[in-house]
Every structure is written in C-alpha cells, then in structure tokens.
Amino acid sequence: DIPKNKFVVVTGLSGSGKSSLAFDTVFVEGNRRYVEGMSSFARSFLDIAAKPDVDSIENLSPPISIDQKSVIRSPRSTVGTLTEIYDYLRILFANFGESHCPKCNALMNKKSNKDILLEIKKMPPKTMLVIMAPYGKKDKNIIETINQIGQLGYARVRVGEKIMTIPEASNFILNNEVGGEADIVIDRVILDSKDKDEERIMDSIETAMKVGGGSLRLMLDNKEIISYNRDFVCEKCQIKIKEITPRHFSFNNPEGACDECSGLGLKMKISSELVIPNKKLSLAEGAIKPWGSVGGRNGNSGQGMQLLAALSKKLRFSLNVPVNKIPPKKLEIILYGDENYDFGGVIGLMEEKYKSTKSDHTRSEIEKYMVSEICPVCEGKRLKREFLSVLLNGKSIDEWVNMDIDSLAAYLENSKSGQNQNKIIGALTKEIGGRLQILQKVGLGYLSLSRGTQTISGGEAQRIRLATQIKSKLTGIIYVLDEPSIGLHSRDNKRLIETIKSLRDRDNSLIVVEHDRDFIKNSDWVIDMGKGAGEEGGEVIFSGTVERLL
Ligand SMILES: [Zn+2]
Ligand SMILES: [Zn+2]
Structure with a gap:
C-alpha cells in the first residue's frame, strides 16, 4: 500500500x-x-x-x-519561456519600457493628441502659440515643398527658423540655402486664462498631426520649439517605430525576432576550415573537400575546377602549390569571390546552392561544412535592434534575462523599493518575483532565464x-x-x-x-x-x- x-x-x-x-x-x-x-x-x-x-x-x-x-526542448524555448516568466517580462517592457533610438540611443517619445492638449493647458496664459505641421523631406527640393504647401491652401510656413507667407518663402529660398523641409503653420493662438479655445486647439492639433504625417511642432512666444510624435521617432536619424507591444519582445514572433537569424540567436555558416581541412594539398589535388562530394557525380566539381582554372590565370596563382602557399588575399577571393574577377567564390557558390537547392540531400551535404556561430546582427540577443533598445531601469530585456535568477530576483527587489510604484508594475513584478523565488527554492538560482532548454x-x-x-x-x-x-x-x-x-x-x-x-x-x-x-x-x-x- x-x-x-x-x-x-x-x-x-x-x-x-x-x-x-x-x-x-x-x-x-x-x-x-x-x-x-x-x-x-x-x-x-x-x-x-x-x-x-x-x-x-x-x-x-x-x-x-x-x-x-x-x-519540451527546442531552440525556440528558454528557461524564461518555459516558466512563463518571459511572458510577464514582455508585458512589462511593452508597457513601461523606455524606447531609445537604435542608432543614436536618444530617448524616443510619443504623445497622443490628448497628451499634447494637456501640456498646452499647463502653459502660462498669454503664451503665443503656433501649431505647425512638419512637411517635406530633408533631401527633397524646397521649391517643390513650398509649391505643394501653397497648393494645399496654407498661407504661412516656417523656413530657415522664420515664419513667412508663401510668396515671401518662395523669394527667401531663392537667395538662401535651405533643406527640403518646411513647417506649415496650421494655427496661431494666444492662450487665454479661461481655456476658451480648447476645442479650437484640439482641432488644430488633429489637423497638424494629419498633415505632418504623425508629427507636430509647437512654437512658444516666437522662440522655443517643441516637437511631438504620434509614433516613437528619432528625428535626427529619421527612424520611426510604429508600435511596441509584448509581441515585439518575442523571439518566436517575426515582428520581434531578429531578421538575420529569425530569433534563434545563432546562424549557420560555412566554415573555411571545414571546406579546406588540409592546407598542404593543392587545389588540383582536391584541397576543396566538398567538391569531392557535393554534386561530384553530376560534374559540378569539374565545373568548379574550370572556374578556378580561369580565375588562376586572371588572379595569378597556381593550382599546383599547397593551399597554404597561396597568399591570404588571393585565398580570400578564391573562397568568397570578387565581382572584379567575375567569380562567386568557393564558399559563396556553396551558400548560393544551399539557398536555391530543392534537394534535402544536397542541403544536408552542405551542412556538413557548416558551423553555428553567434548571429552577427543581434549578437545572440534574438530580437530586432529597435526592441533591444527599449530599456527598463536602464537595462534591455536581454540584459534582464541574462542575469542569473538569484541576481535578477535581488535586482527586482531593489528596483521595486526605489520607484514610486505604479499599480500595474507592482502586480507584474510581484508575479515575476514569486516565480523567480520558486525557481530558487528548487535550486535553480544559478540559471539565467535566457538559458536554452536544449542545454x-x-x-x-x-x-x-x-x-x-x-x-x-x-x-x-x-x-x-x-x-x-x-x-x-x-x-x-x-x-x-x-x-x-x-x-x-x-x-x-x-x-x-x-x-x-x-x-x-x-x-x-x-x-x-x-x-x-x-x-x-x-x-x-x-x-x-x-x-x-x-
Ligand atoms: Zn537617432
Ligand atoms: Zn540575430
């Protein structure tokens, strides 16, 4: 019993x-x-x-x-996904992370029309407010931009830091060097202390956002300029991120996954060491190992040797000396090709074949010469750069999951006391903290959430x-x-x-x-x-x- x-x-x-x-x-x-x-x-x-x-x-x-x-052990699951802790982290990052420009690291802000109205209402009375819509592109022709604005029926623009009428602007751009951008003046308001113009201001904000394609500028008292965006935008780098949702932090979702490695963090690459394992052999002696097997029977290896023979005349190297006697720069061209010599390269041709072939046999033959390496684009972090540059407490989601569970639990505990707590953040961190604690209890505090379940x-x-x-x-x-x-x-x-x-x-x-x-x-x-x-x-x-x- x-x-x-x-x-x-x-x-x-x-x-x-x-x-x-x-x-x-x-x-x-x-x-x-x-x-x-x-x-x-x-x-x-x-x-x-x-x-x-x-x-x-x-x-x-x-x-x-x-x-x-x-x-379940798959390259697509980690300790974090298996325990569902990663799902909570994704929600946390999507809602409370700070978005940064993936190129220059500047903080990217977005504001709704309502947010903008609220900010305007907080401005002191008698503030002179100009609501503008940015128009045209830096690299476009300014004459064209001004003409288009005129055709849209607007009377005033801001060019070269000054507000002027369309005819004045047309004149100005003839004598001054300016980029292709101009701000269309949508409305001019002097703020009343009694908020009388709220409806009109909201209308103008909406119009400016529409005309400005999601961007709006305010000029205060003819000096200060404030820019607002509906999406996350870096104006300097012209980078725009439409939306940030929990999906975008999932490496198993194409919207978030690194394009280069489709979210695996690893890439298969043909290794020159495996392609030429014995550098003491000459090319004529068969130094290129895959040519002995891949497509060998249907004459592809012969074709490859013909290409190499043609290349050897142009590039001036011998097919009959050991490979380690060929100068490194020439060997580089032999392996990876060069347009100037009209040659795709031994490895280049293999990569092409790997992508184009419909034969599983050929593909697995080529895979024998491949090694997996950390993805060069995401550096093994699995996500697109724009989502890796969303930071919470100054750290990316990748940095969070790479801490071991003991450190992450302590980090979460510390950051909790520091902030003036938002209710939802509180609930989410409590959920995450509870799960981390259980993992510590079963003796797994030394693992990180990023650890792949295959290992x-x-x-x-x-x-x-x-x-x-x-x-x-x-x-x-x-x-x-x-x-x-x-x-x-x-x-x-x-x-x-x-x-x-x-x-x-x-x-x-x-x-x-x-x-x-x-x-x-x-x-x-x-x-x-x-x-x-x-x-x-x-x-x-x-x-x-x-x-x-x-
Ligand atoms: Zn930037
Ligand atoms: Zn990648």
Missing part, C-alpha cells in the same frame, strides 16, 4: 524496479482511472494508456509525472517542471518524481525537500524515486525495492515509516 497525501520515497538498487513501480504502475493506473472518470467526449481526445498488470490499485488521484525527459540537464528540466507545478497550486494530485536530487548541492537539497513537503501539505501525494539519504530521512514513508536486478527485482522488501526502517 502506498499512503495518500504523503511524501513517499521509493528506493533500492538500480534495476530493482523502483522507477517502474513509481512511474509505470502508479502513473499509468492513476492516469487511466482519472481518464475513466471523465466524460467519454473528453476521453476521446486522449491517448489512453494500457491497463498495467496489477491486481488492483484503489483511490488514485490524477497523477502528474515529472521525469527527466518530458520537458539544460535532465535534473534541471525536472526541477523546472516541479517549479511550474508549485505555481499552479493544485491539490489532490499524485506527483511522481525521478531522482530530483541529481546534480544538486546539499544546501539546495534541503530547499528542494522543503518544497516537496509544501506540496504535500497542500494535500498532494508525492512519490519520489531517490537514493539520497536526506530525502529518505525526511520522508513520511519509505518503500525499498528488492535487491538484485532483473528477475529477482521488482519485489517490495520494506514498506513503512522511516522510524521503522532504521
């Missing part, structure tokens, strides 16, 4: 059938019963496990198996799943764990045991396959499986409390 709502450790030598007891028997039986309790409609969507070979197991709760293999160990994967279970606050569940202590330090062992006990205290049953003494000592019930592997195994030789075992 395995007691319910207890912390049960199944121990025994390997091959004694302890994993089989825990996983196959309890898990499969529990799952079957749980499923049988569901409606036939729901059941039809599940793959029902075969009934295990035991007489009877009574009173089973729905089981959740947390073994070391069942974590974590089985024990780490299991503890991440355990952490997500703790968060779910379910009760009446049987958790089956397979040696969760693997790879843990003894200090973290204690925390993990505490965590397991807290799950038990929430009326869950825990069946843990473990050899670790600390686990056995702390358990409520121990099952020792028979010594001797194979045929003799599979027998329960002890089942009872720890006190009775000792």
Whole structure:
C-alpha cells in the first residue's frame, strides 16, 4: 500500500524496479482511472494508456509525472519561456519600457493628441502659440515643398527658423540655402486664462498631426520649439517605430525576432576550415573537400575546377602549390569571390546552392561544412535592434534575462523599493518575483532565464517542471518524481525537500524515486525495492515509516 497525501520515497538498487513501480504502475493506473472518470467526449481526445498488470490499485488521484525527459526542448524555448516568466517580462517592457533610438540611443517619445492638449493647458496664459505641421523631406527640393504647401491652401510656413507667407518663402529660398523641409503653420493662438479655445486647439492639433504625417511642432512666444510624435521617432536619424507591444519582445514572433537569424540567436555558416581541412594539398589535388562530394557525380566539381582554372590565370596563382602557399588575399577571393574577377567564390557558390537547392540531400551535404556561430546582427540577443533598445531601469530585456535568477530576483527587489510604484508594475513584478523565488527554492538560482532548454540537464528540466507545478497550486494530485536530487548541492537539497513537503501539505501525494539519504530521512514513508536486478527485482522488501526502517 502506498499512503495518500504523503511524501513517499521509493528506493533500492538500480534495476530493482523502483522507477517502474513509481512511474509505470502508479502513473499509468492513476492516469487511466482519472481518464475513466471523465466524460467519454473528453476521453476521446486522449491517448489512453494500457491497463498495467496489477491486481488492483484503489483511490488514485490524477497523477502528474515529472521525469527527466518530458520537458519540451527546442531552440525556440528558454528557461524564461518555459516558466512563463518571459511572458510577464514582455508585458512589462511593452508597457513601461523606455524606447531609445537604435542608432543614436536618444530617448524616443510619443504623445497622443490628448497628451499634447494637456501640456498646452499647463502653459502660462498669454503664451503665443503656433501649431505647425512638419512637411517635406530633408533631401527633397524646397521649391517643390513650398509649391505643394501653397497648393494645399496654407498661407504661412516656417523656413530657415522664420515664419513667412508663401510668396515671401518662395523669394527667401531663392537667395538662401535651405533643406527640403518646411513647417506649415496650421494655427496661431494666444492662450487665454479661461481655456476658451480648447476645442479650437484640439482641432488644430488633429489637423497638424494629419498633415505632418504623425508629427507636430509647437512654437512658444516666437522662440522655443517643441516637437511631438504620434509614433516613437528619432528625428535626427529619421527612424520611426510604429508600435511596441509584448509581441515585439518575442523571439518566436517575426515582428520581434531578429531578421538575420529569425530569433534563434545563432546562424549557420560555412566554415573555411571545414571546406579546406588540409592546407598542404593543392587545389588540383582536391584541397576543396566538398567538391569531392557535393554534386561530384553530376560534374559540378569539374565545373568548379574550370572556374578556378580561369580565375588562376586572371588572379595569378597556381593550382599546383599547397593551399597554404597561396597568399591570404588571393585565398580570400578564391573562397568568397570578387565581382572584379567575375567569380562567386568557393564558399559563396556553396551558400548560393544551399539557398536555391530543392534537394534535402544536397542541403544536408552542405551542412556538413557548416558551423553555428553567434548571429552577427543581434549578437545572440534574438530580437530586432529597435526592441533591444527599449530599456527598463536602464537595462534591455536581454540584459534582464541574462542575469542569473538569484541576481535578477535581488535586482527586482531593489528596483521595486526605489520607484514610486505604479499599480500595474507592482502586480507584474510581484508575479515575476514569486516565480523567480520558486525557481530558487528548487535550486535553480544559478540559471539565467535566457538559458536554452536544449542545454539544460535532465535534473534541471525536472526541477523546472516541479517549479511550474508549485505555481499552479493544485491539490489532490499524485506527483511522481525521478531522482530530483541529481546534480544538486546539499544546501539546495534541503530547499528542494522543503518544497516537496509544501506540496504535500497542500494535500498532494508525492512519490519520489531517490537514493539520497536526506530525502529518505525526511520522508513520511519509505518503500525499498528488492535487491538484485532483473528477475529477482521488482519485489517490495520494506514498506513503512522511516522510524521503522532504521
Ligand atoms: Zn537617432
Ligand atoms: Zn540575430
């Protein structure tokens, strides 16, 4: 009998059938019963496990198996996405991050028409206000710009820092060097202390935004100029970011993912070391290894050699000397090509073929010569530059997720006390902080959220799943764990045991396959499986409390 709502450790030598007891028997039986309790409609969507070979197991709760293999491992998932912490960070950054120009780092602001009206209302009475719409482009012809403005029916423009009529402007630009931009004067208002003109000002703001294509300028008392934008804009670099939403911080969404590596942070690249592994061979002796295999049979290698022979005459190198005797600059052209010599390069041609071929065989042949390297565009950060330059507390989302979980938790705690807290930020950071804490409890504080799930160990994967279970606050569940202590330090062992006990205290049953003494000592019930592997195994030789075992 395995007691319910207890912390049960199944121990025994390997091959004694302890994993089989825990996983196959309890898990499969529990799952079957749980499923049988569901409606036939729901059941039809599940793959029902075969009934295990035991007489009877009574009173089973729905089981959740947390073994070391069942974590999704893909280059597109990280500790952050798996634990959903990254989703909360995306919301936080989209709503409260400060956008910076990806080129010059200047802060980018955006304002709604209402925001602008509010700012105007705060200005002192009797302020002389000119509402203007920027028009034309720097590199365009100013004569054309002024003519167009005249045709639109506006009477005044601001050119070269001065406001003038259209005829004055036409005259001015003949004698002065100015760029192709001009501000159209939409309205001129002297602010009244009683806000009488609010409706008129709002109308003018709307018109200016429309004519200015999302930008507006105010001139105050004929001197100060303030620019406003509907989108995030850097006027200096002419860079505009339309919108920033949580999607844009996801490397699994094309809107946010780096275009070069499509969000993987890594790029496959043909390696010259692999293409010419033996530099003591000459080109004529077959130094270029892939030409022996890729398309070798259909004569492509012959074609390649013909191209090289033609190049050798123009570029003046010998096909018969060892490759390491060819000057580096010439070897560079041989590998990567040069338009002046009308040659695509050995590697250049392979890359072209890799992109154009429809044959899986050819593609995998070429992949043998590829190595993956950190994406040169995003530097492994997976996102487009404009979203990496959104900063929260002066750090990008990439910098946040690259901290280890211990540091990130401390950082979050510090930044919380510093700010005058916004309610939503408070709720989000609380959610994130809670999840980080659970990861620390299961001994994963040394991992970073950016860590790819393909590179974590089985024990780490299991503890991440355990952490997500703790968060779910379910009760009446049987958790089956397979040696969760693997790879843990003894200090973290204690925390993990505490965590397991807290799950038990929430009326869950825990069946843990473990050899670790600390686990056995702390358990409520121990099952020792028979010594001797194979045929003799599979027998329960002890089942009872720890006190009775000792
Ligand atoms: Zn800029
Ligand atoms: Zn990239």
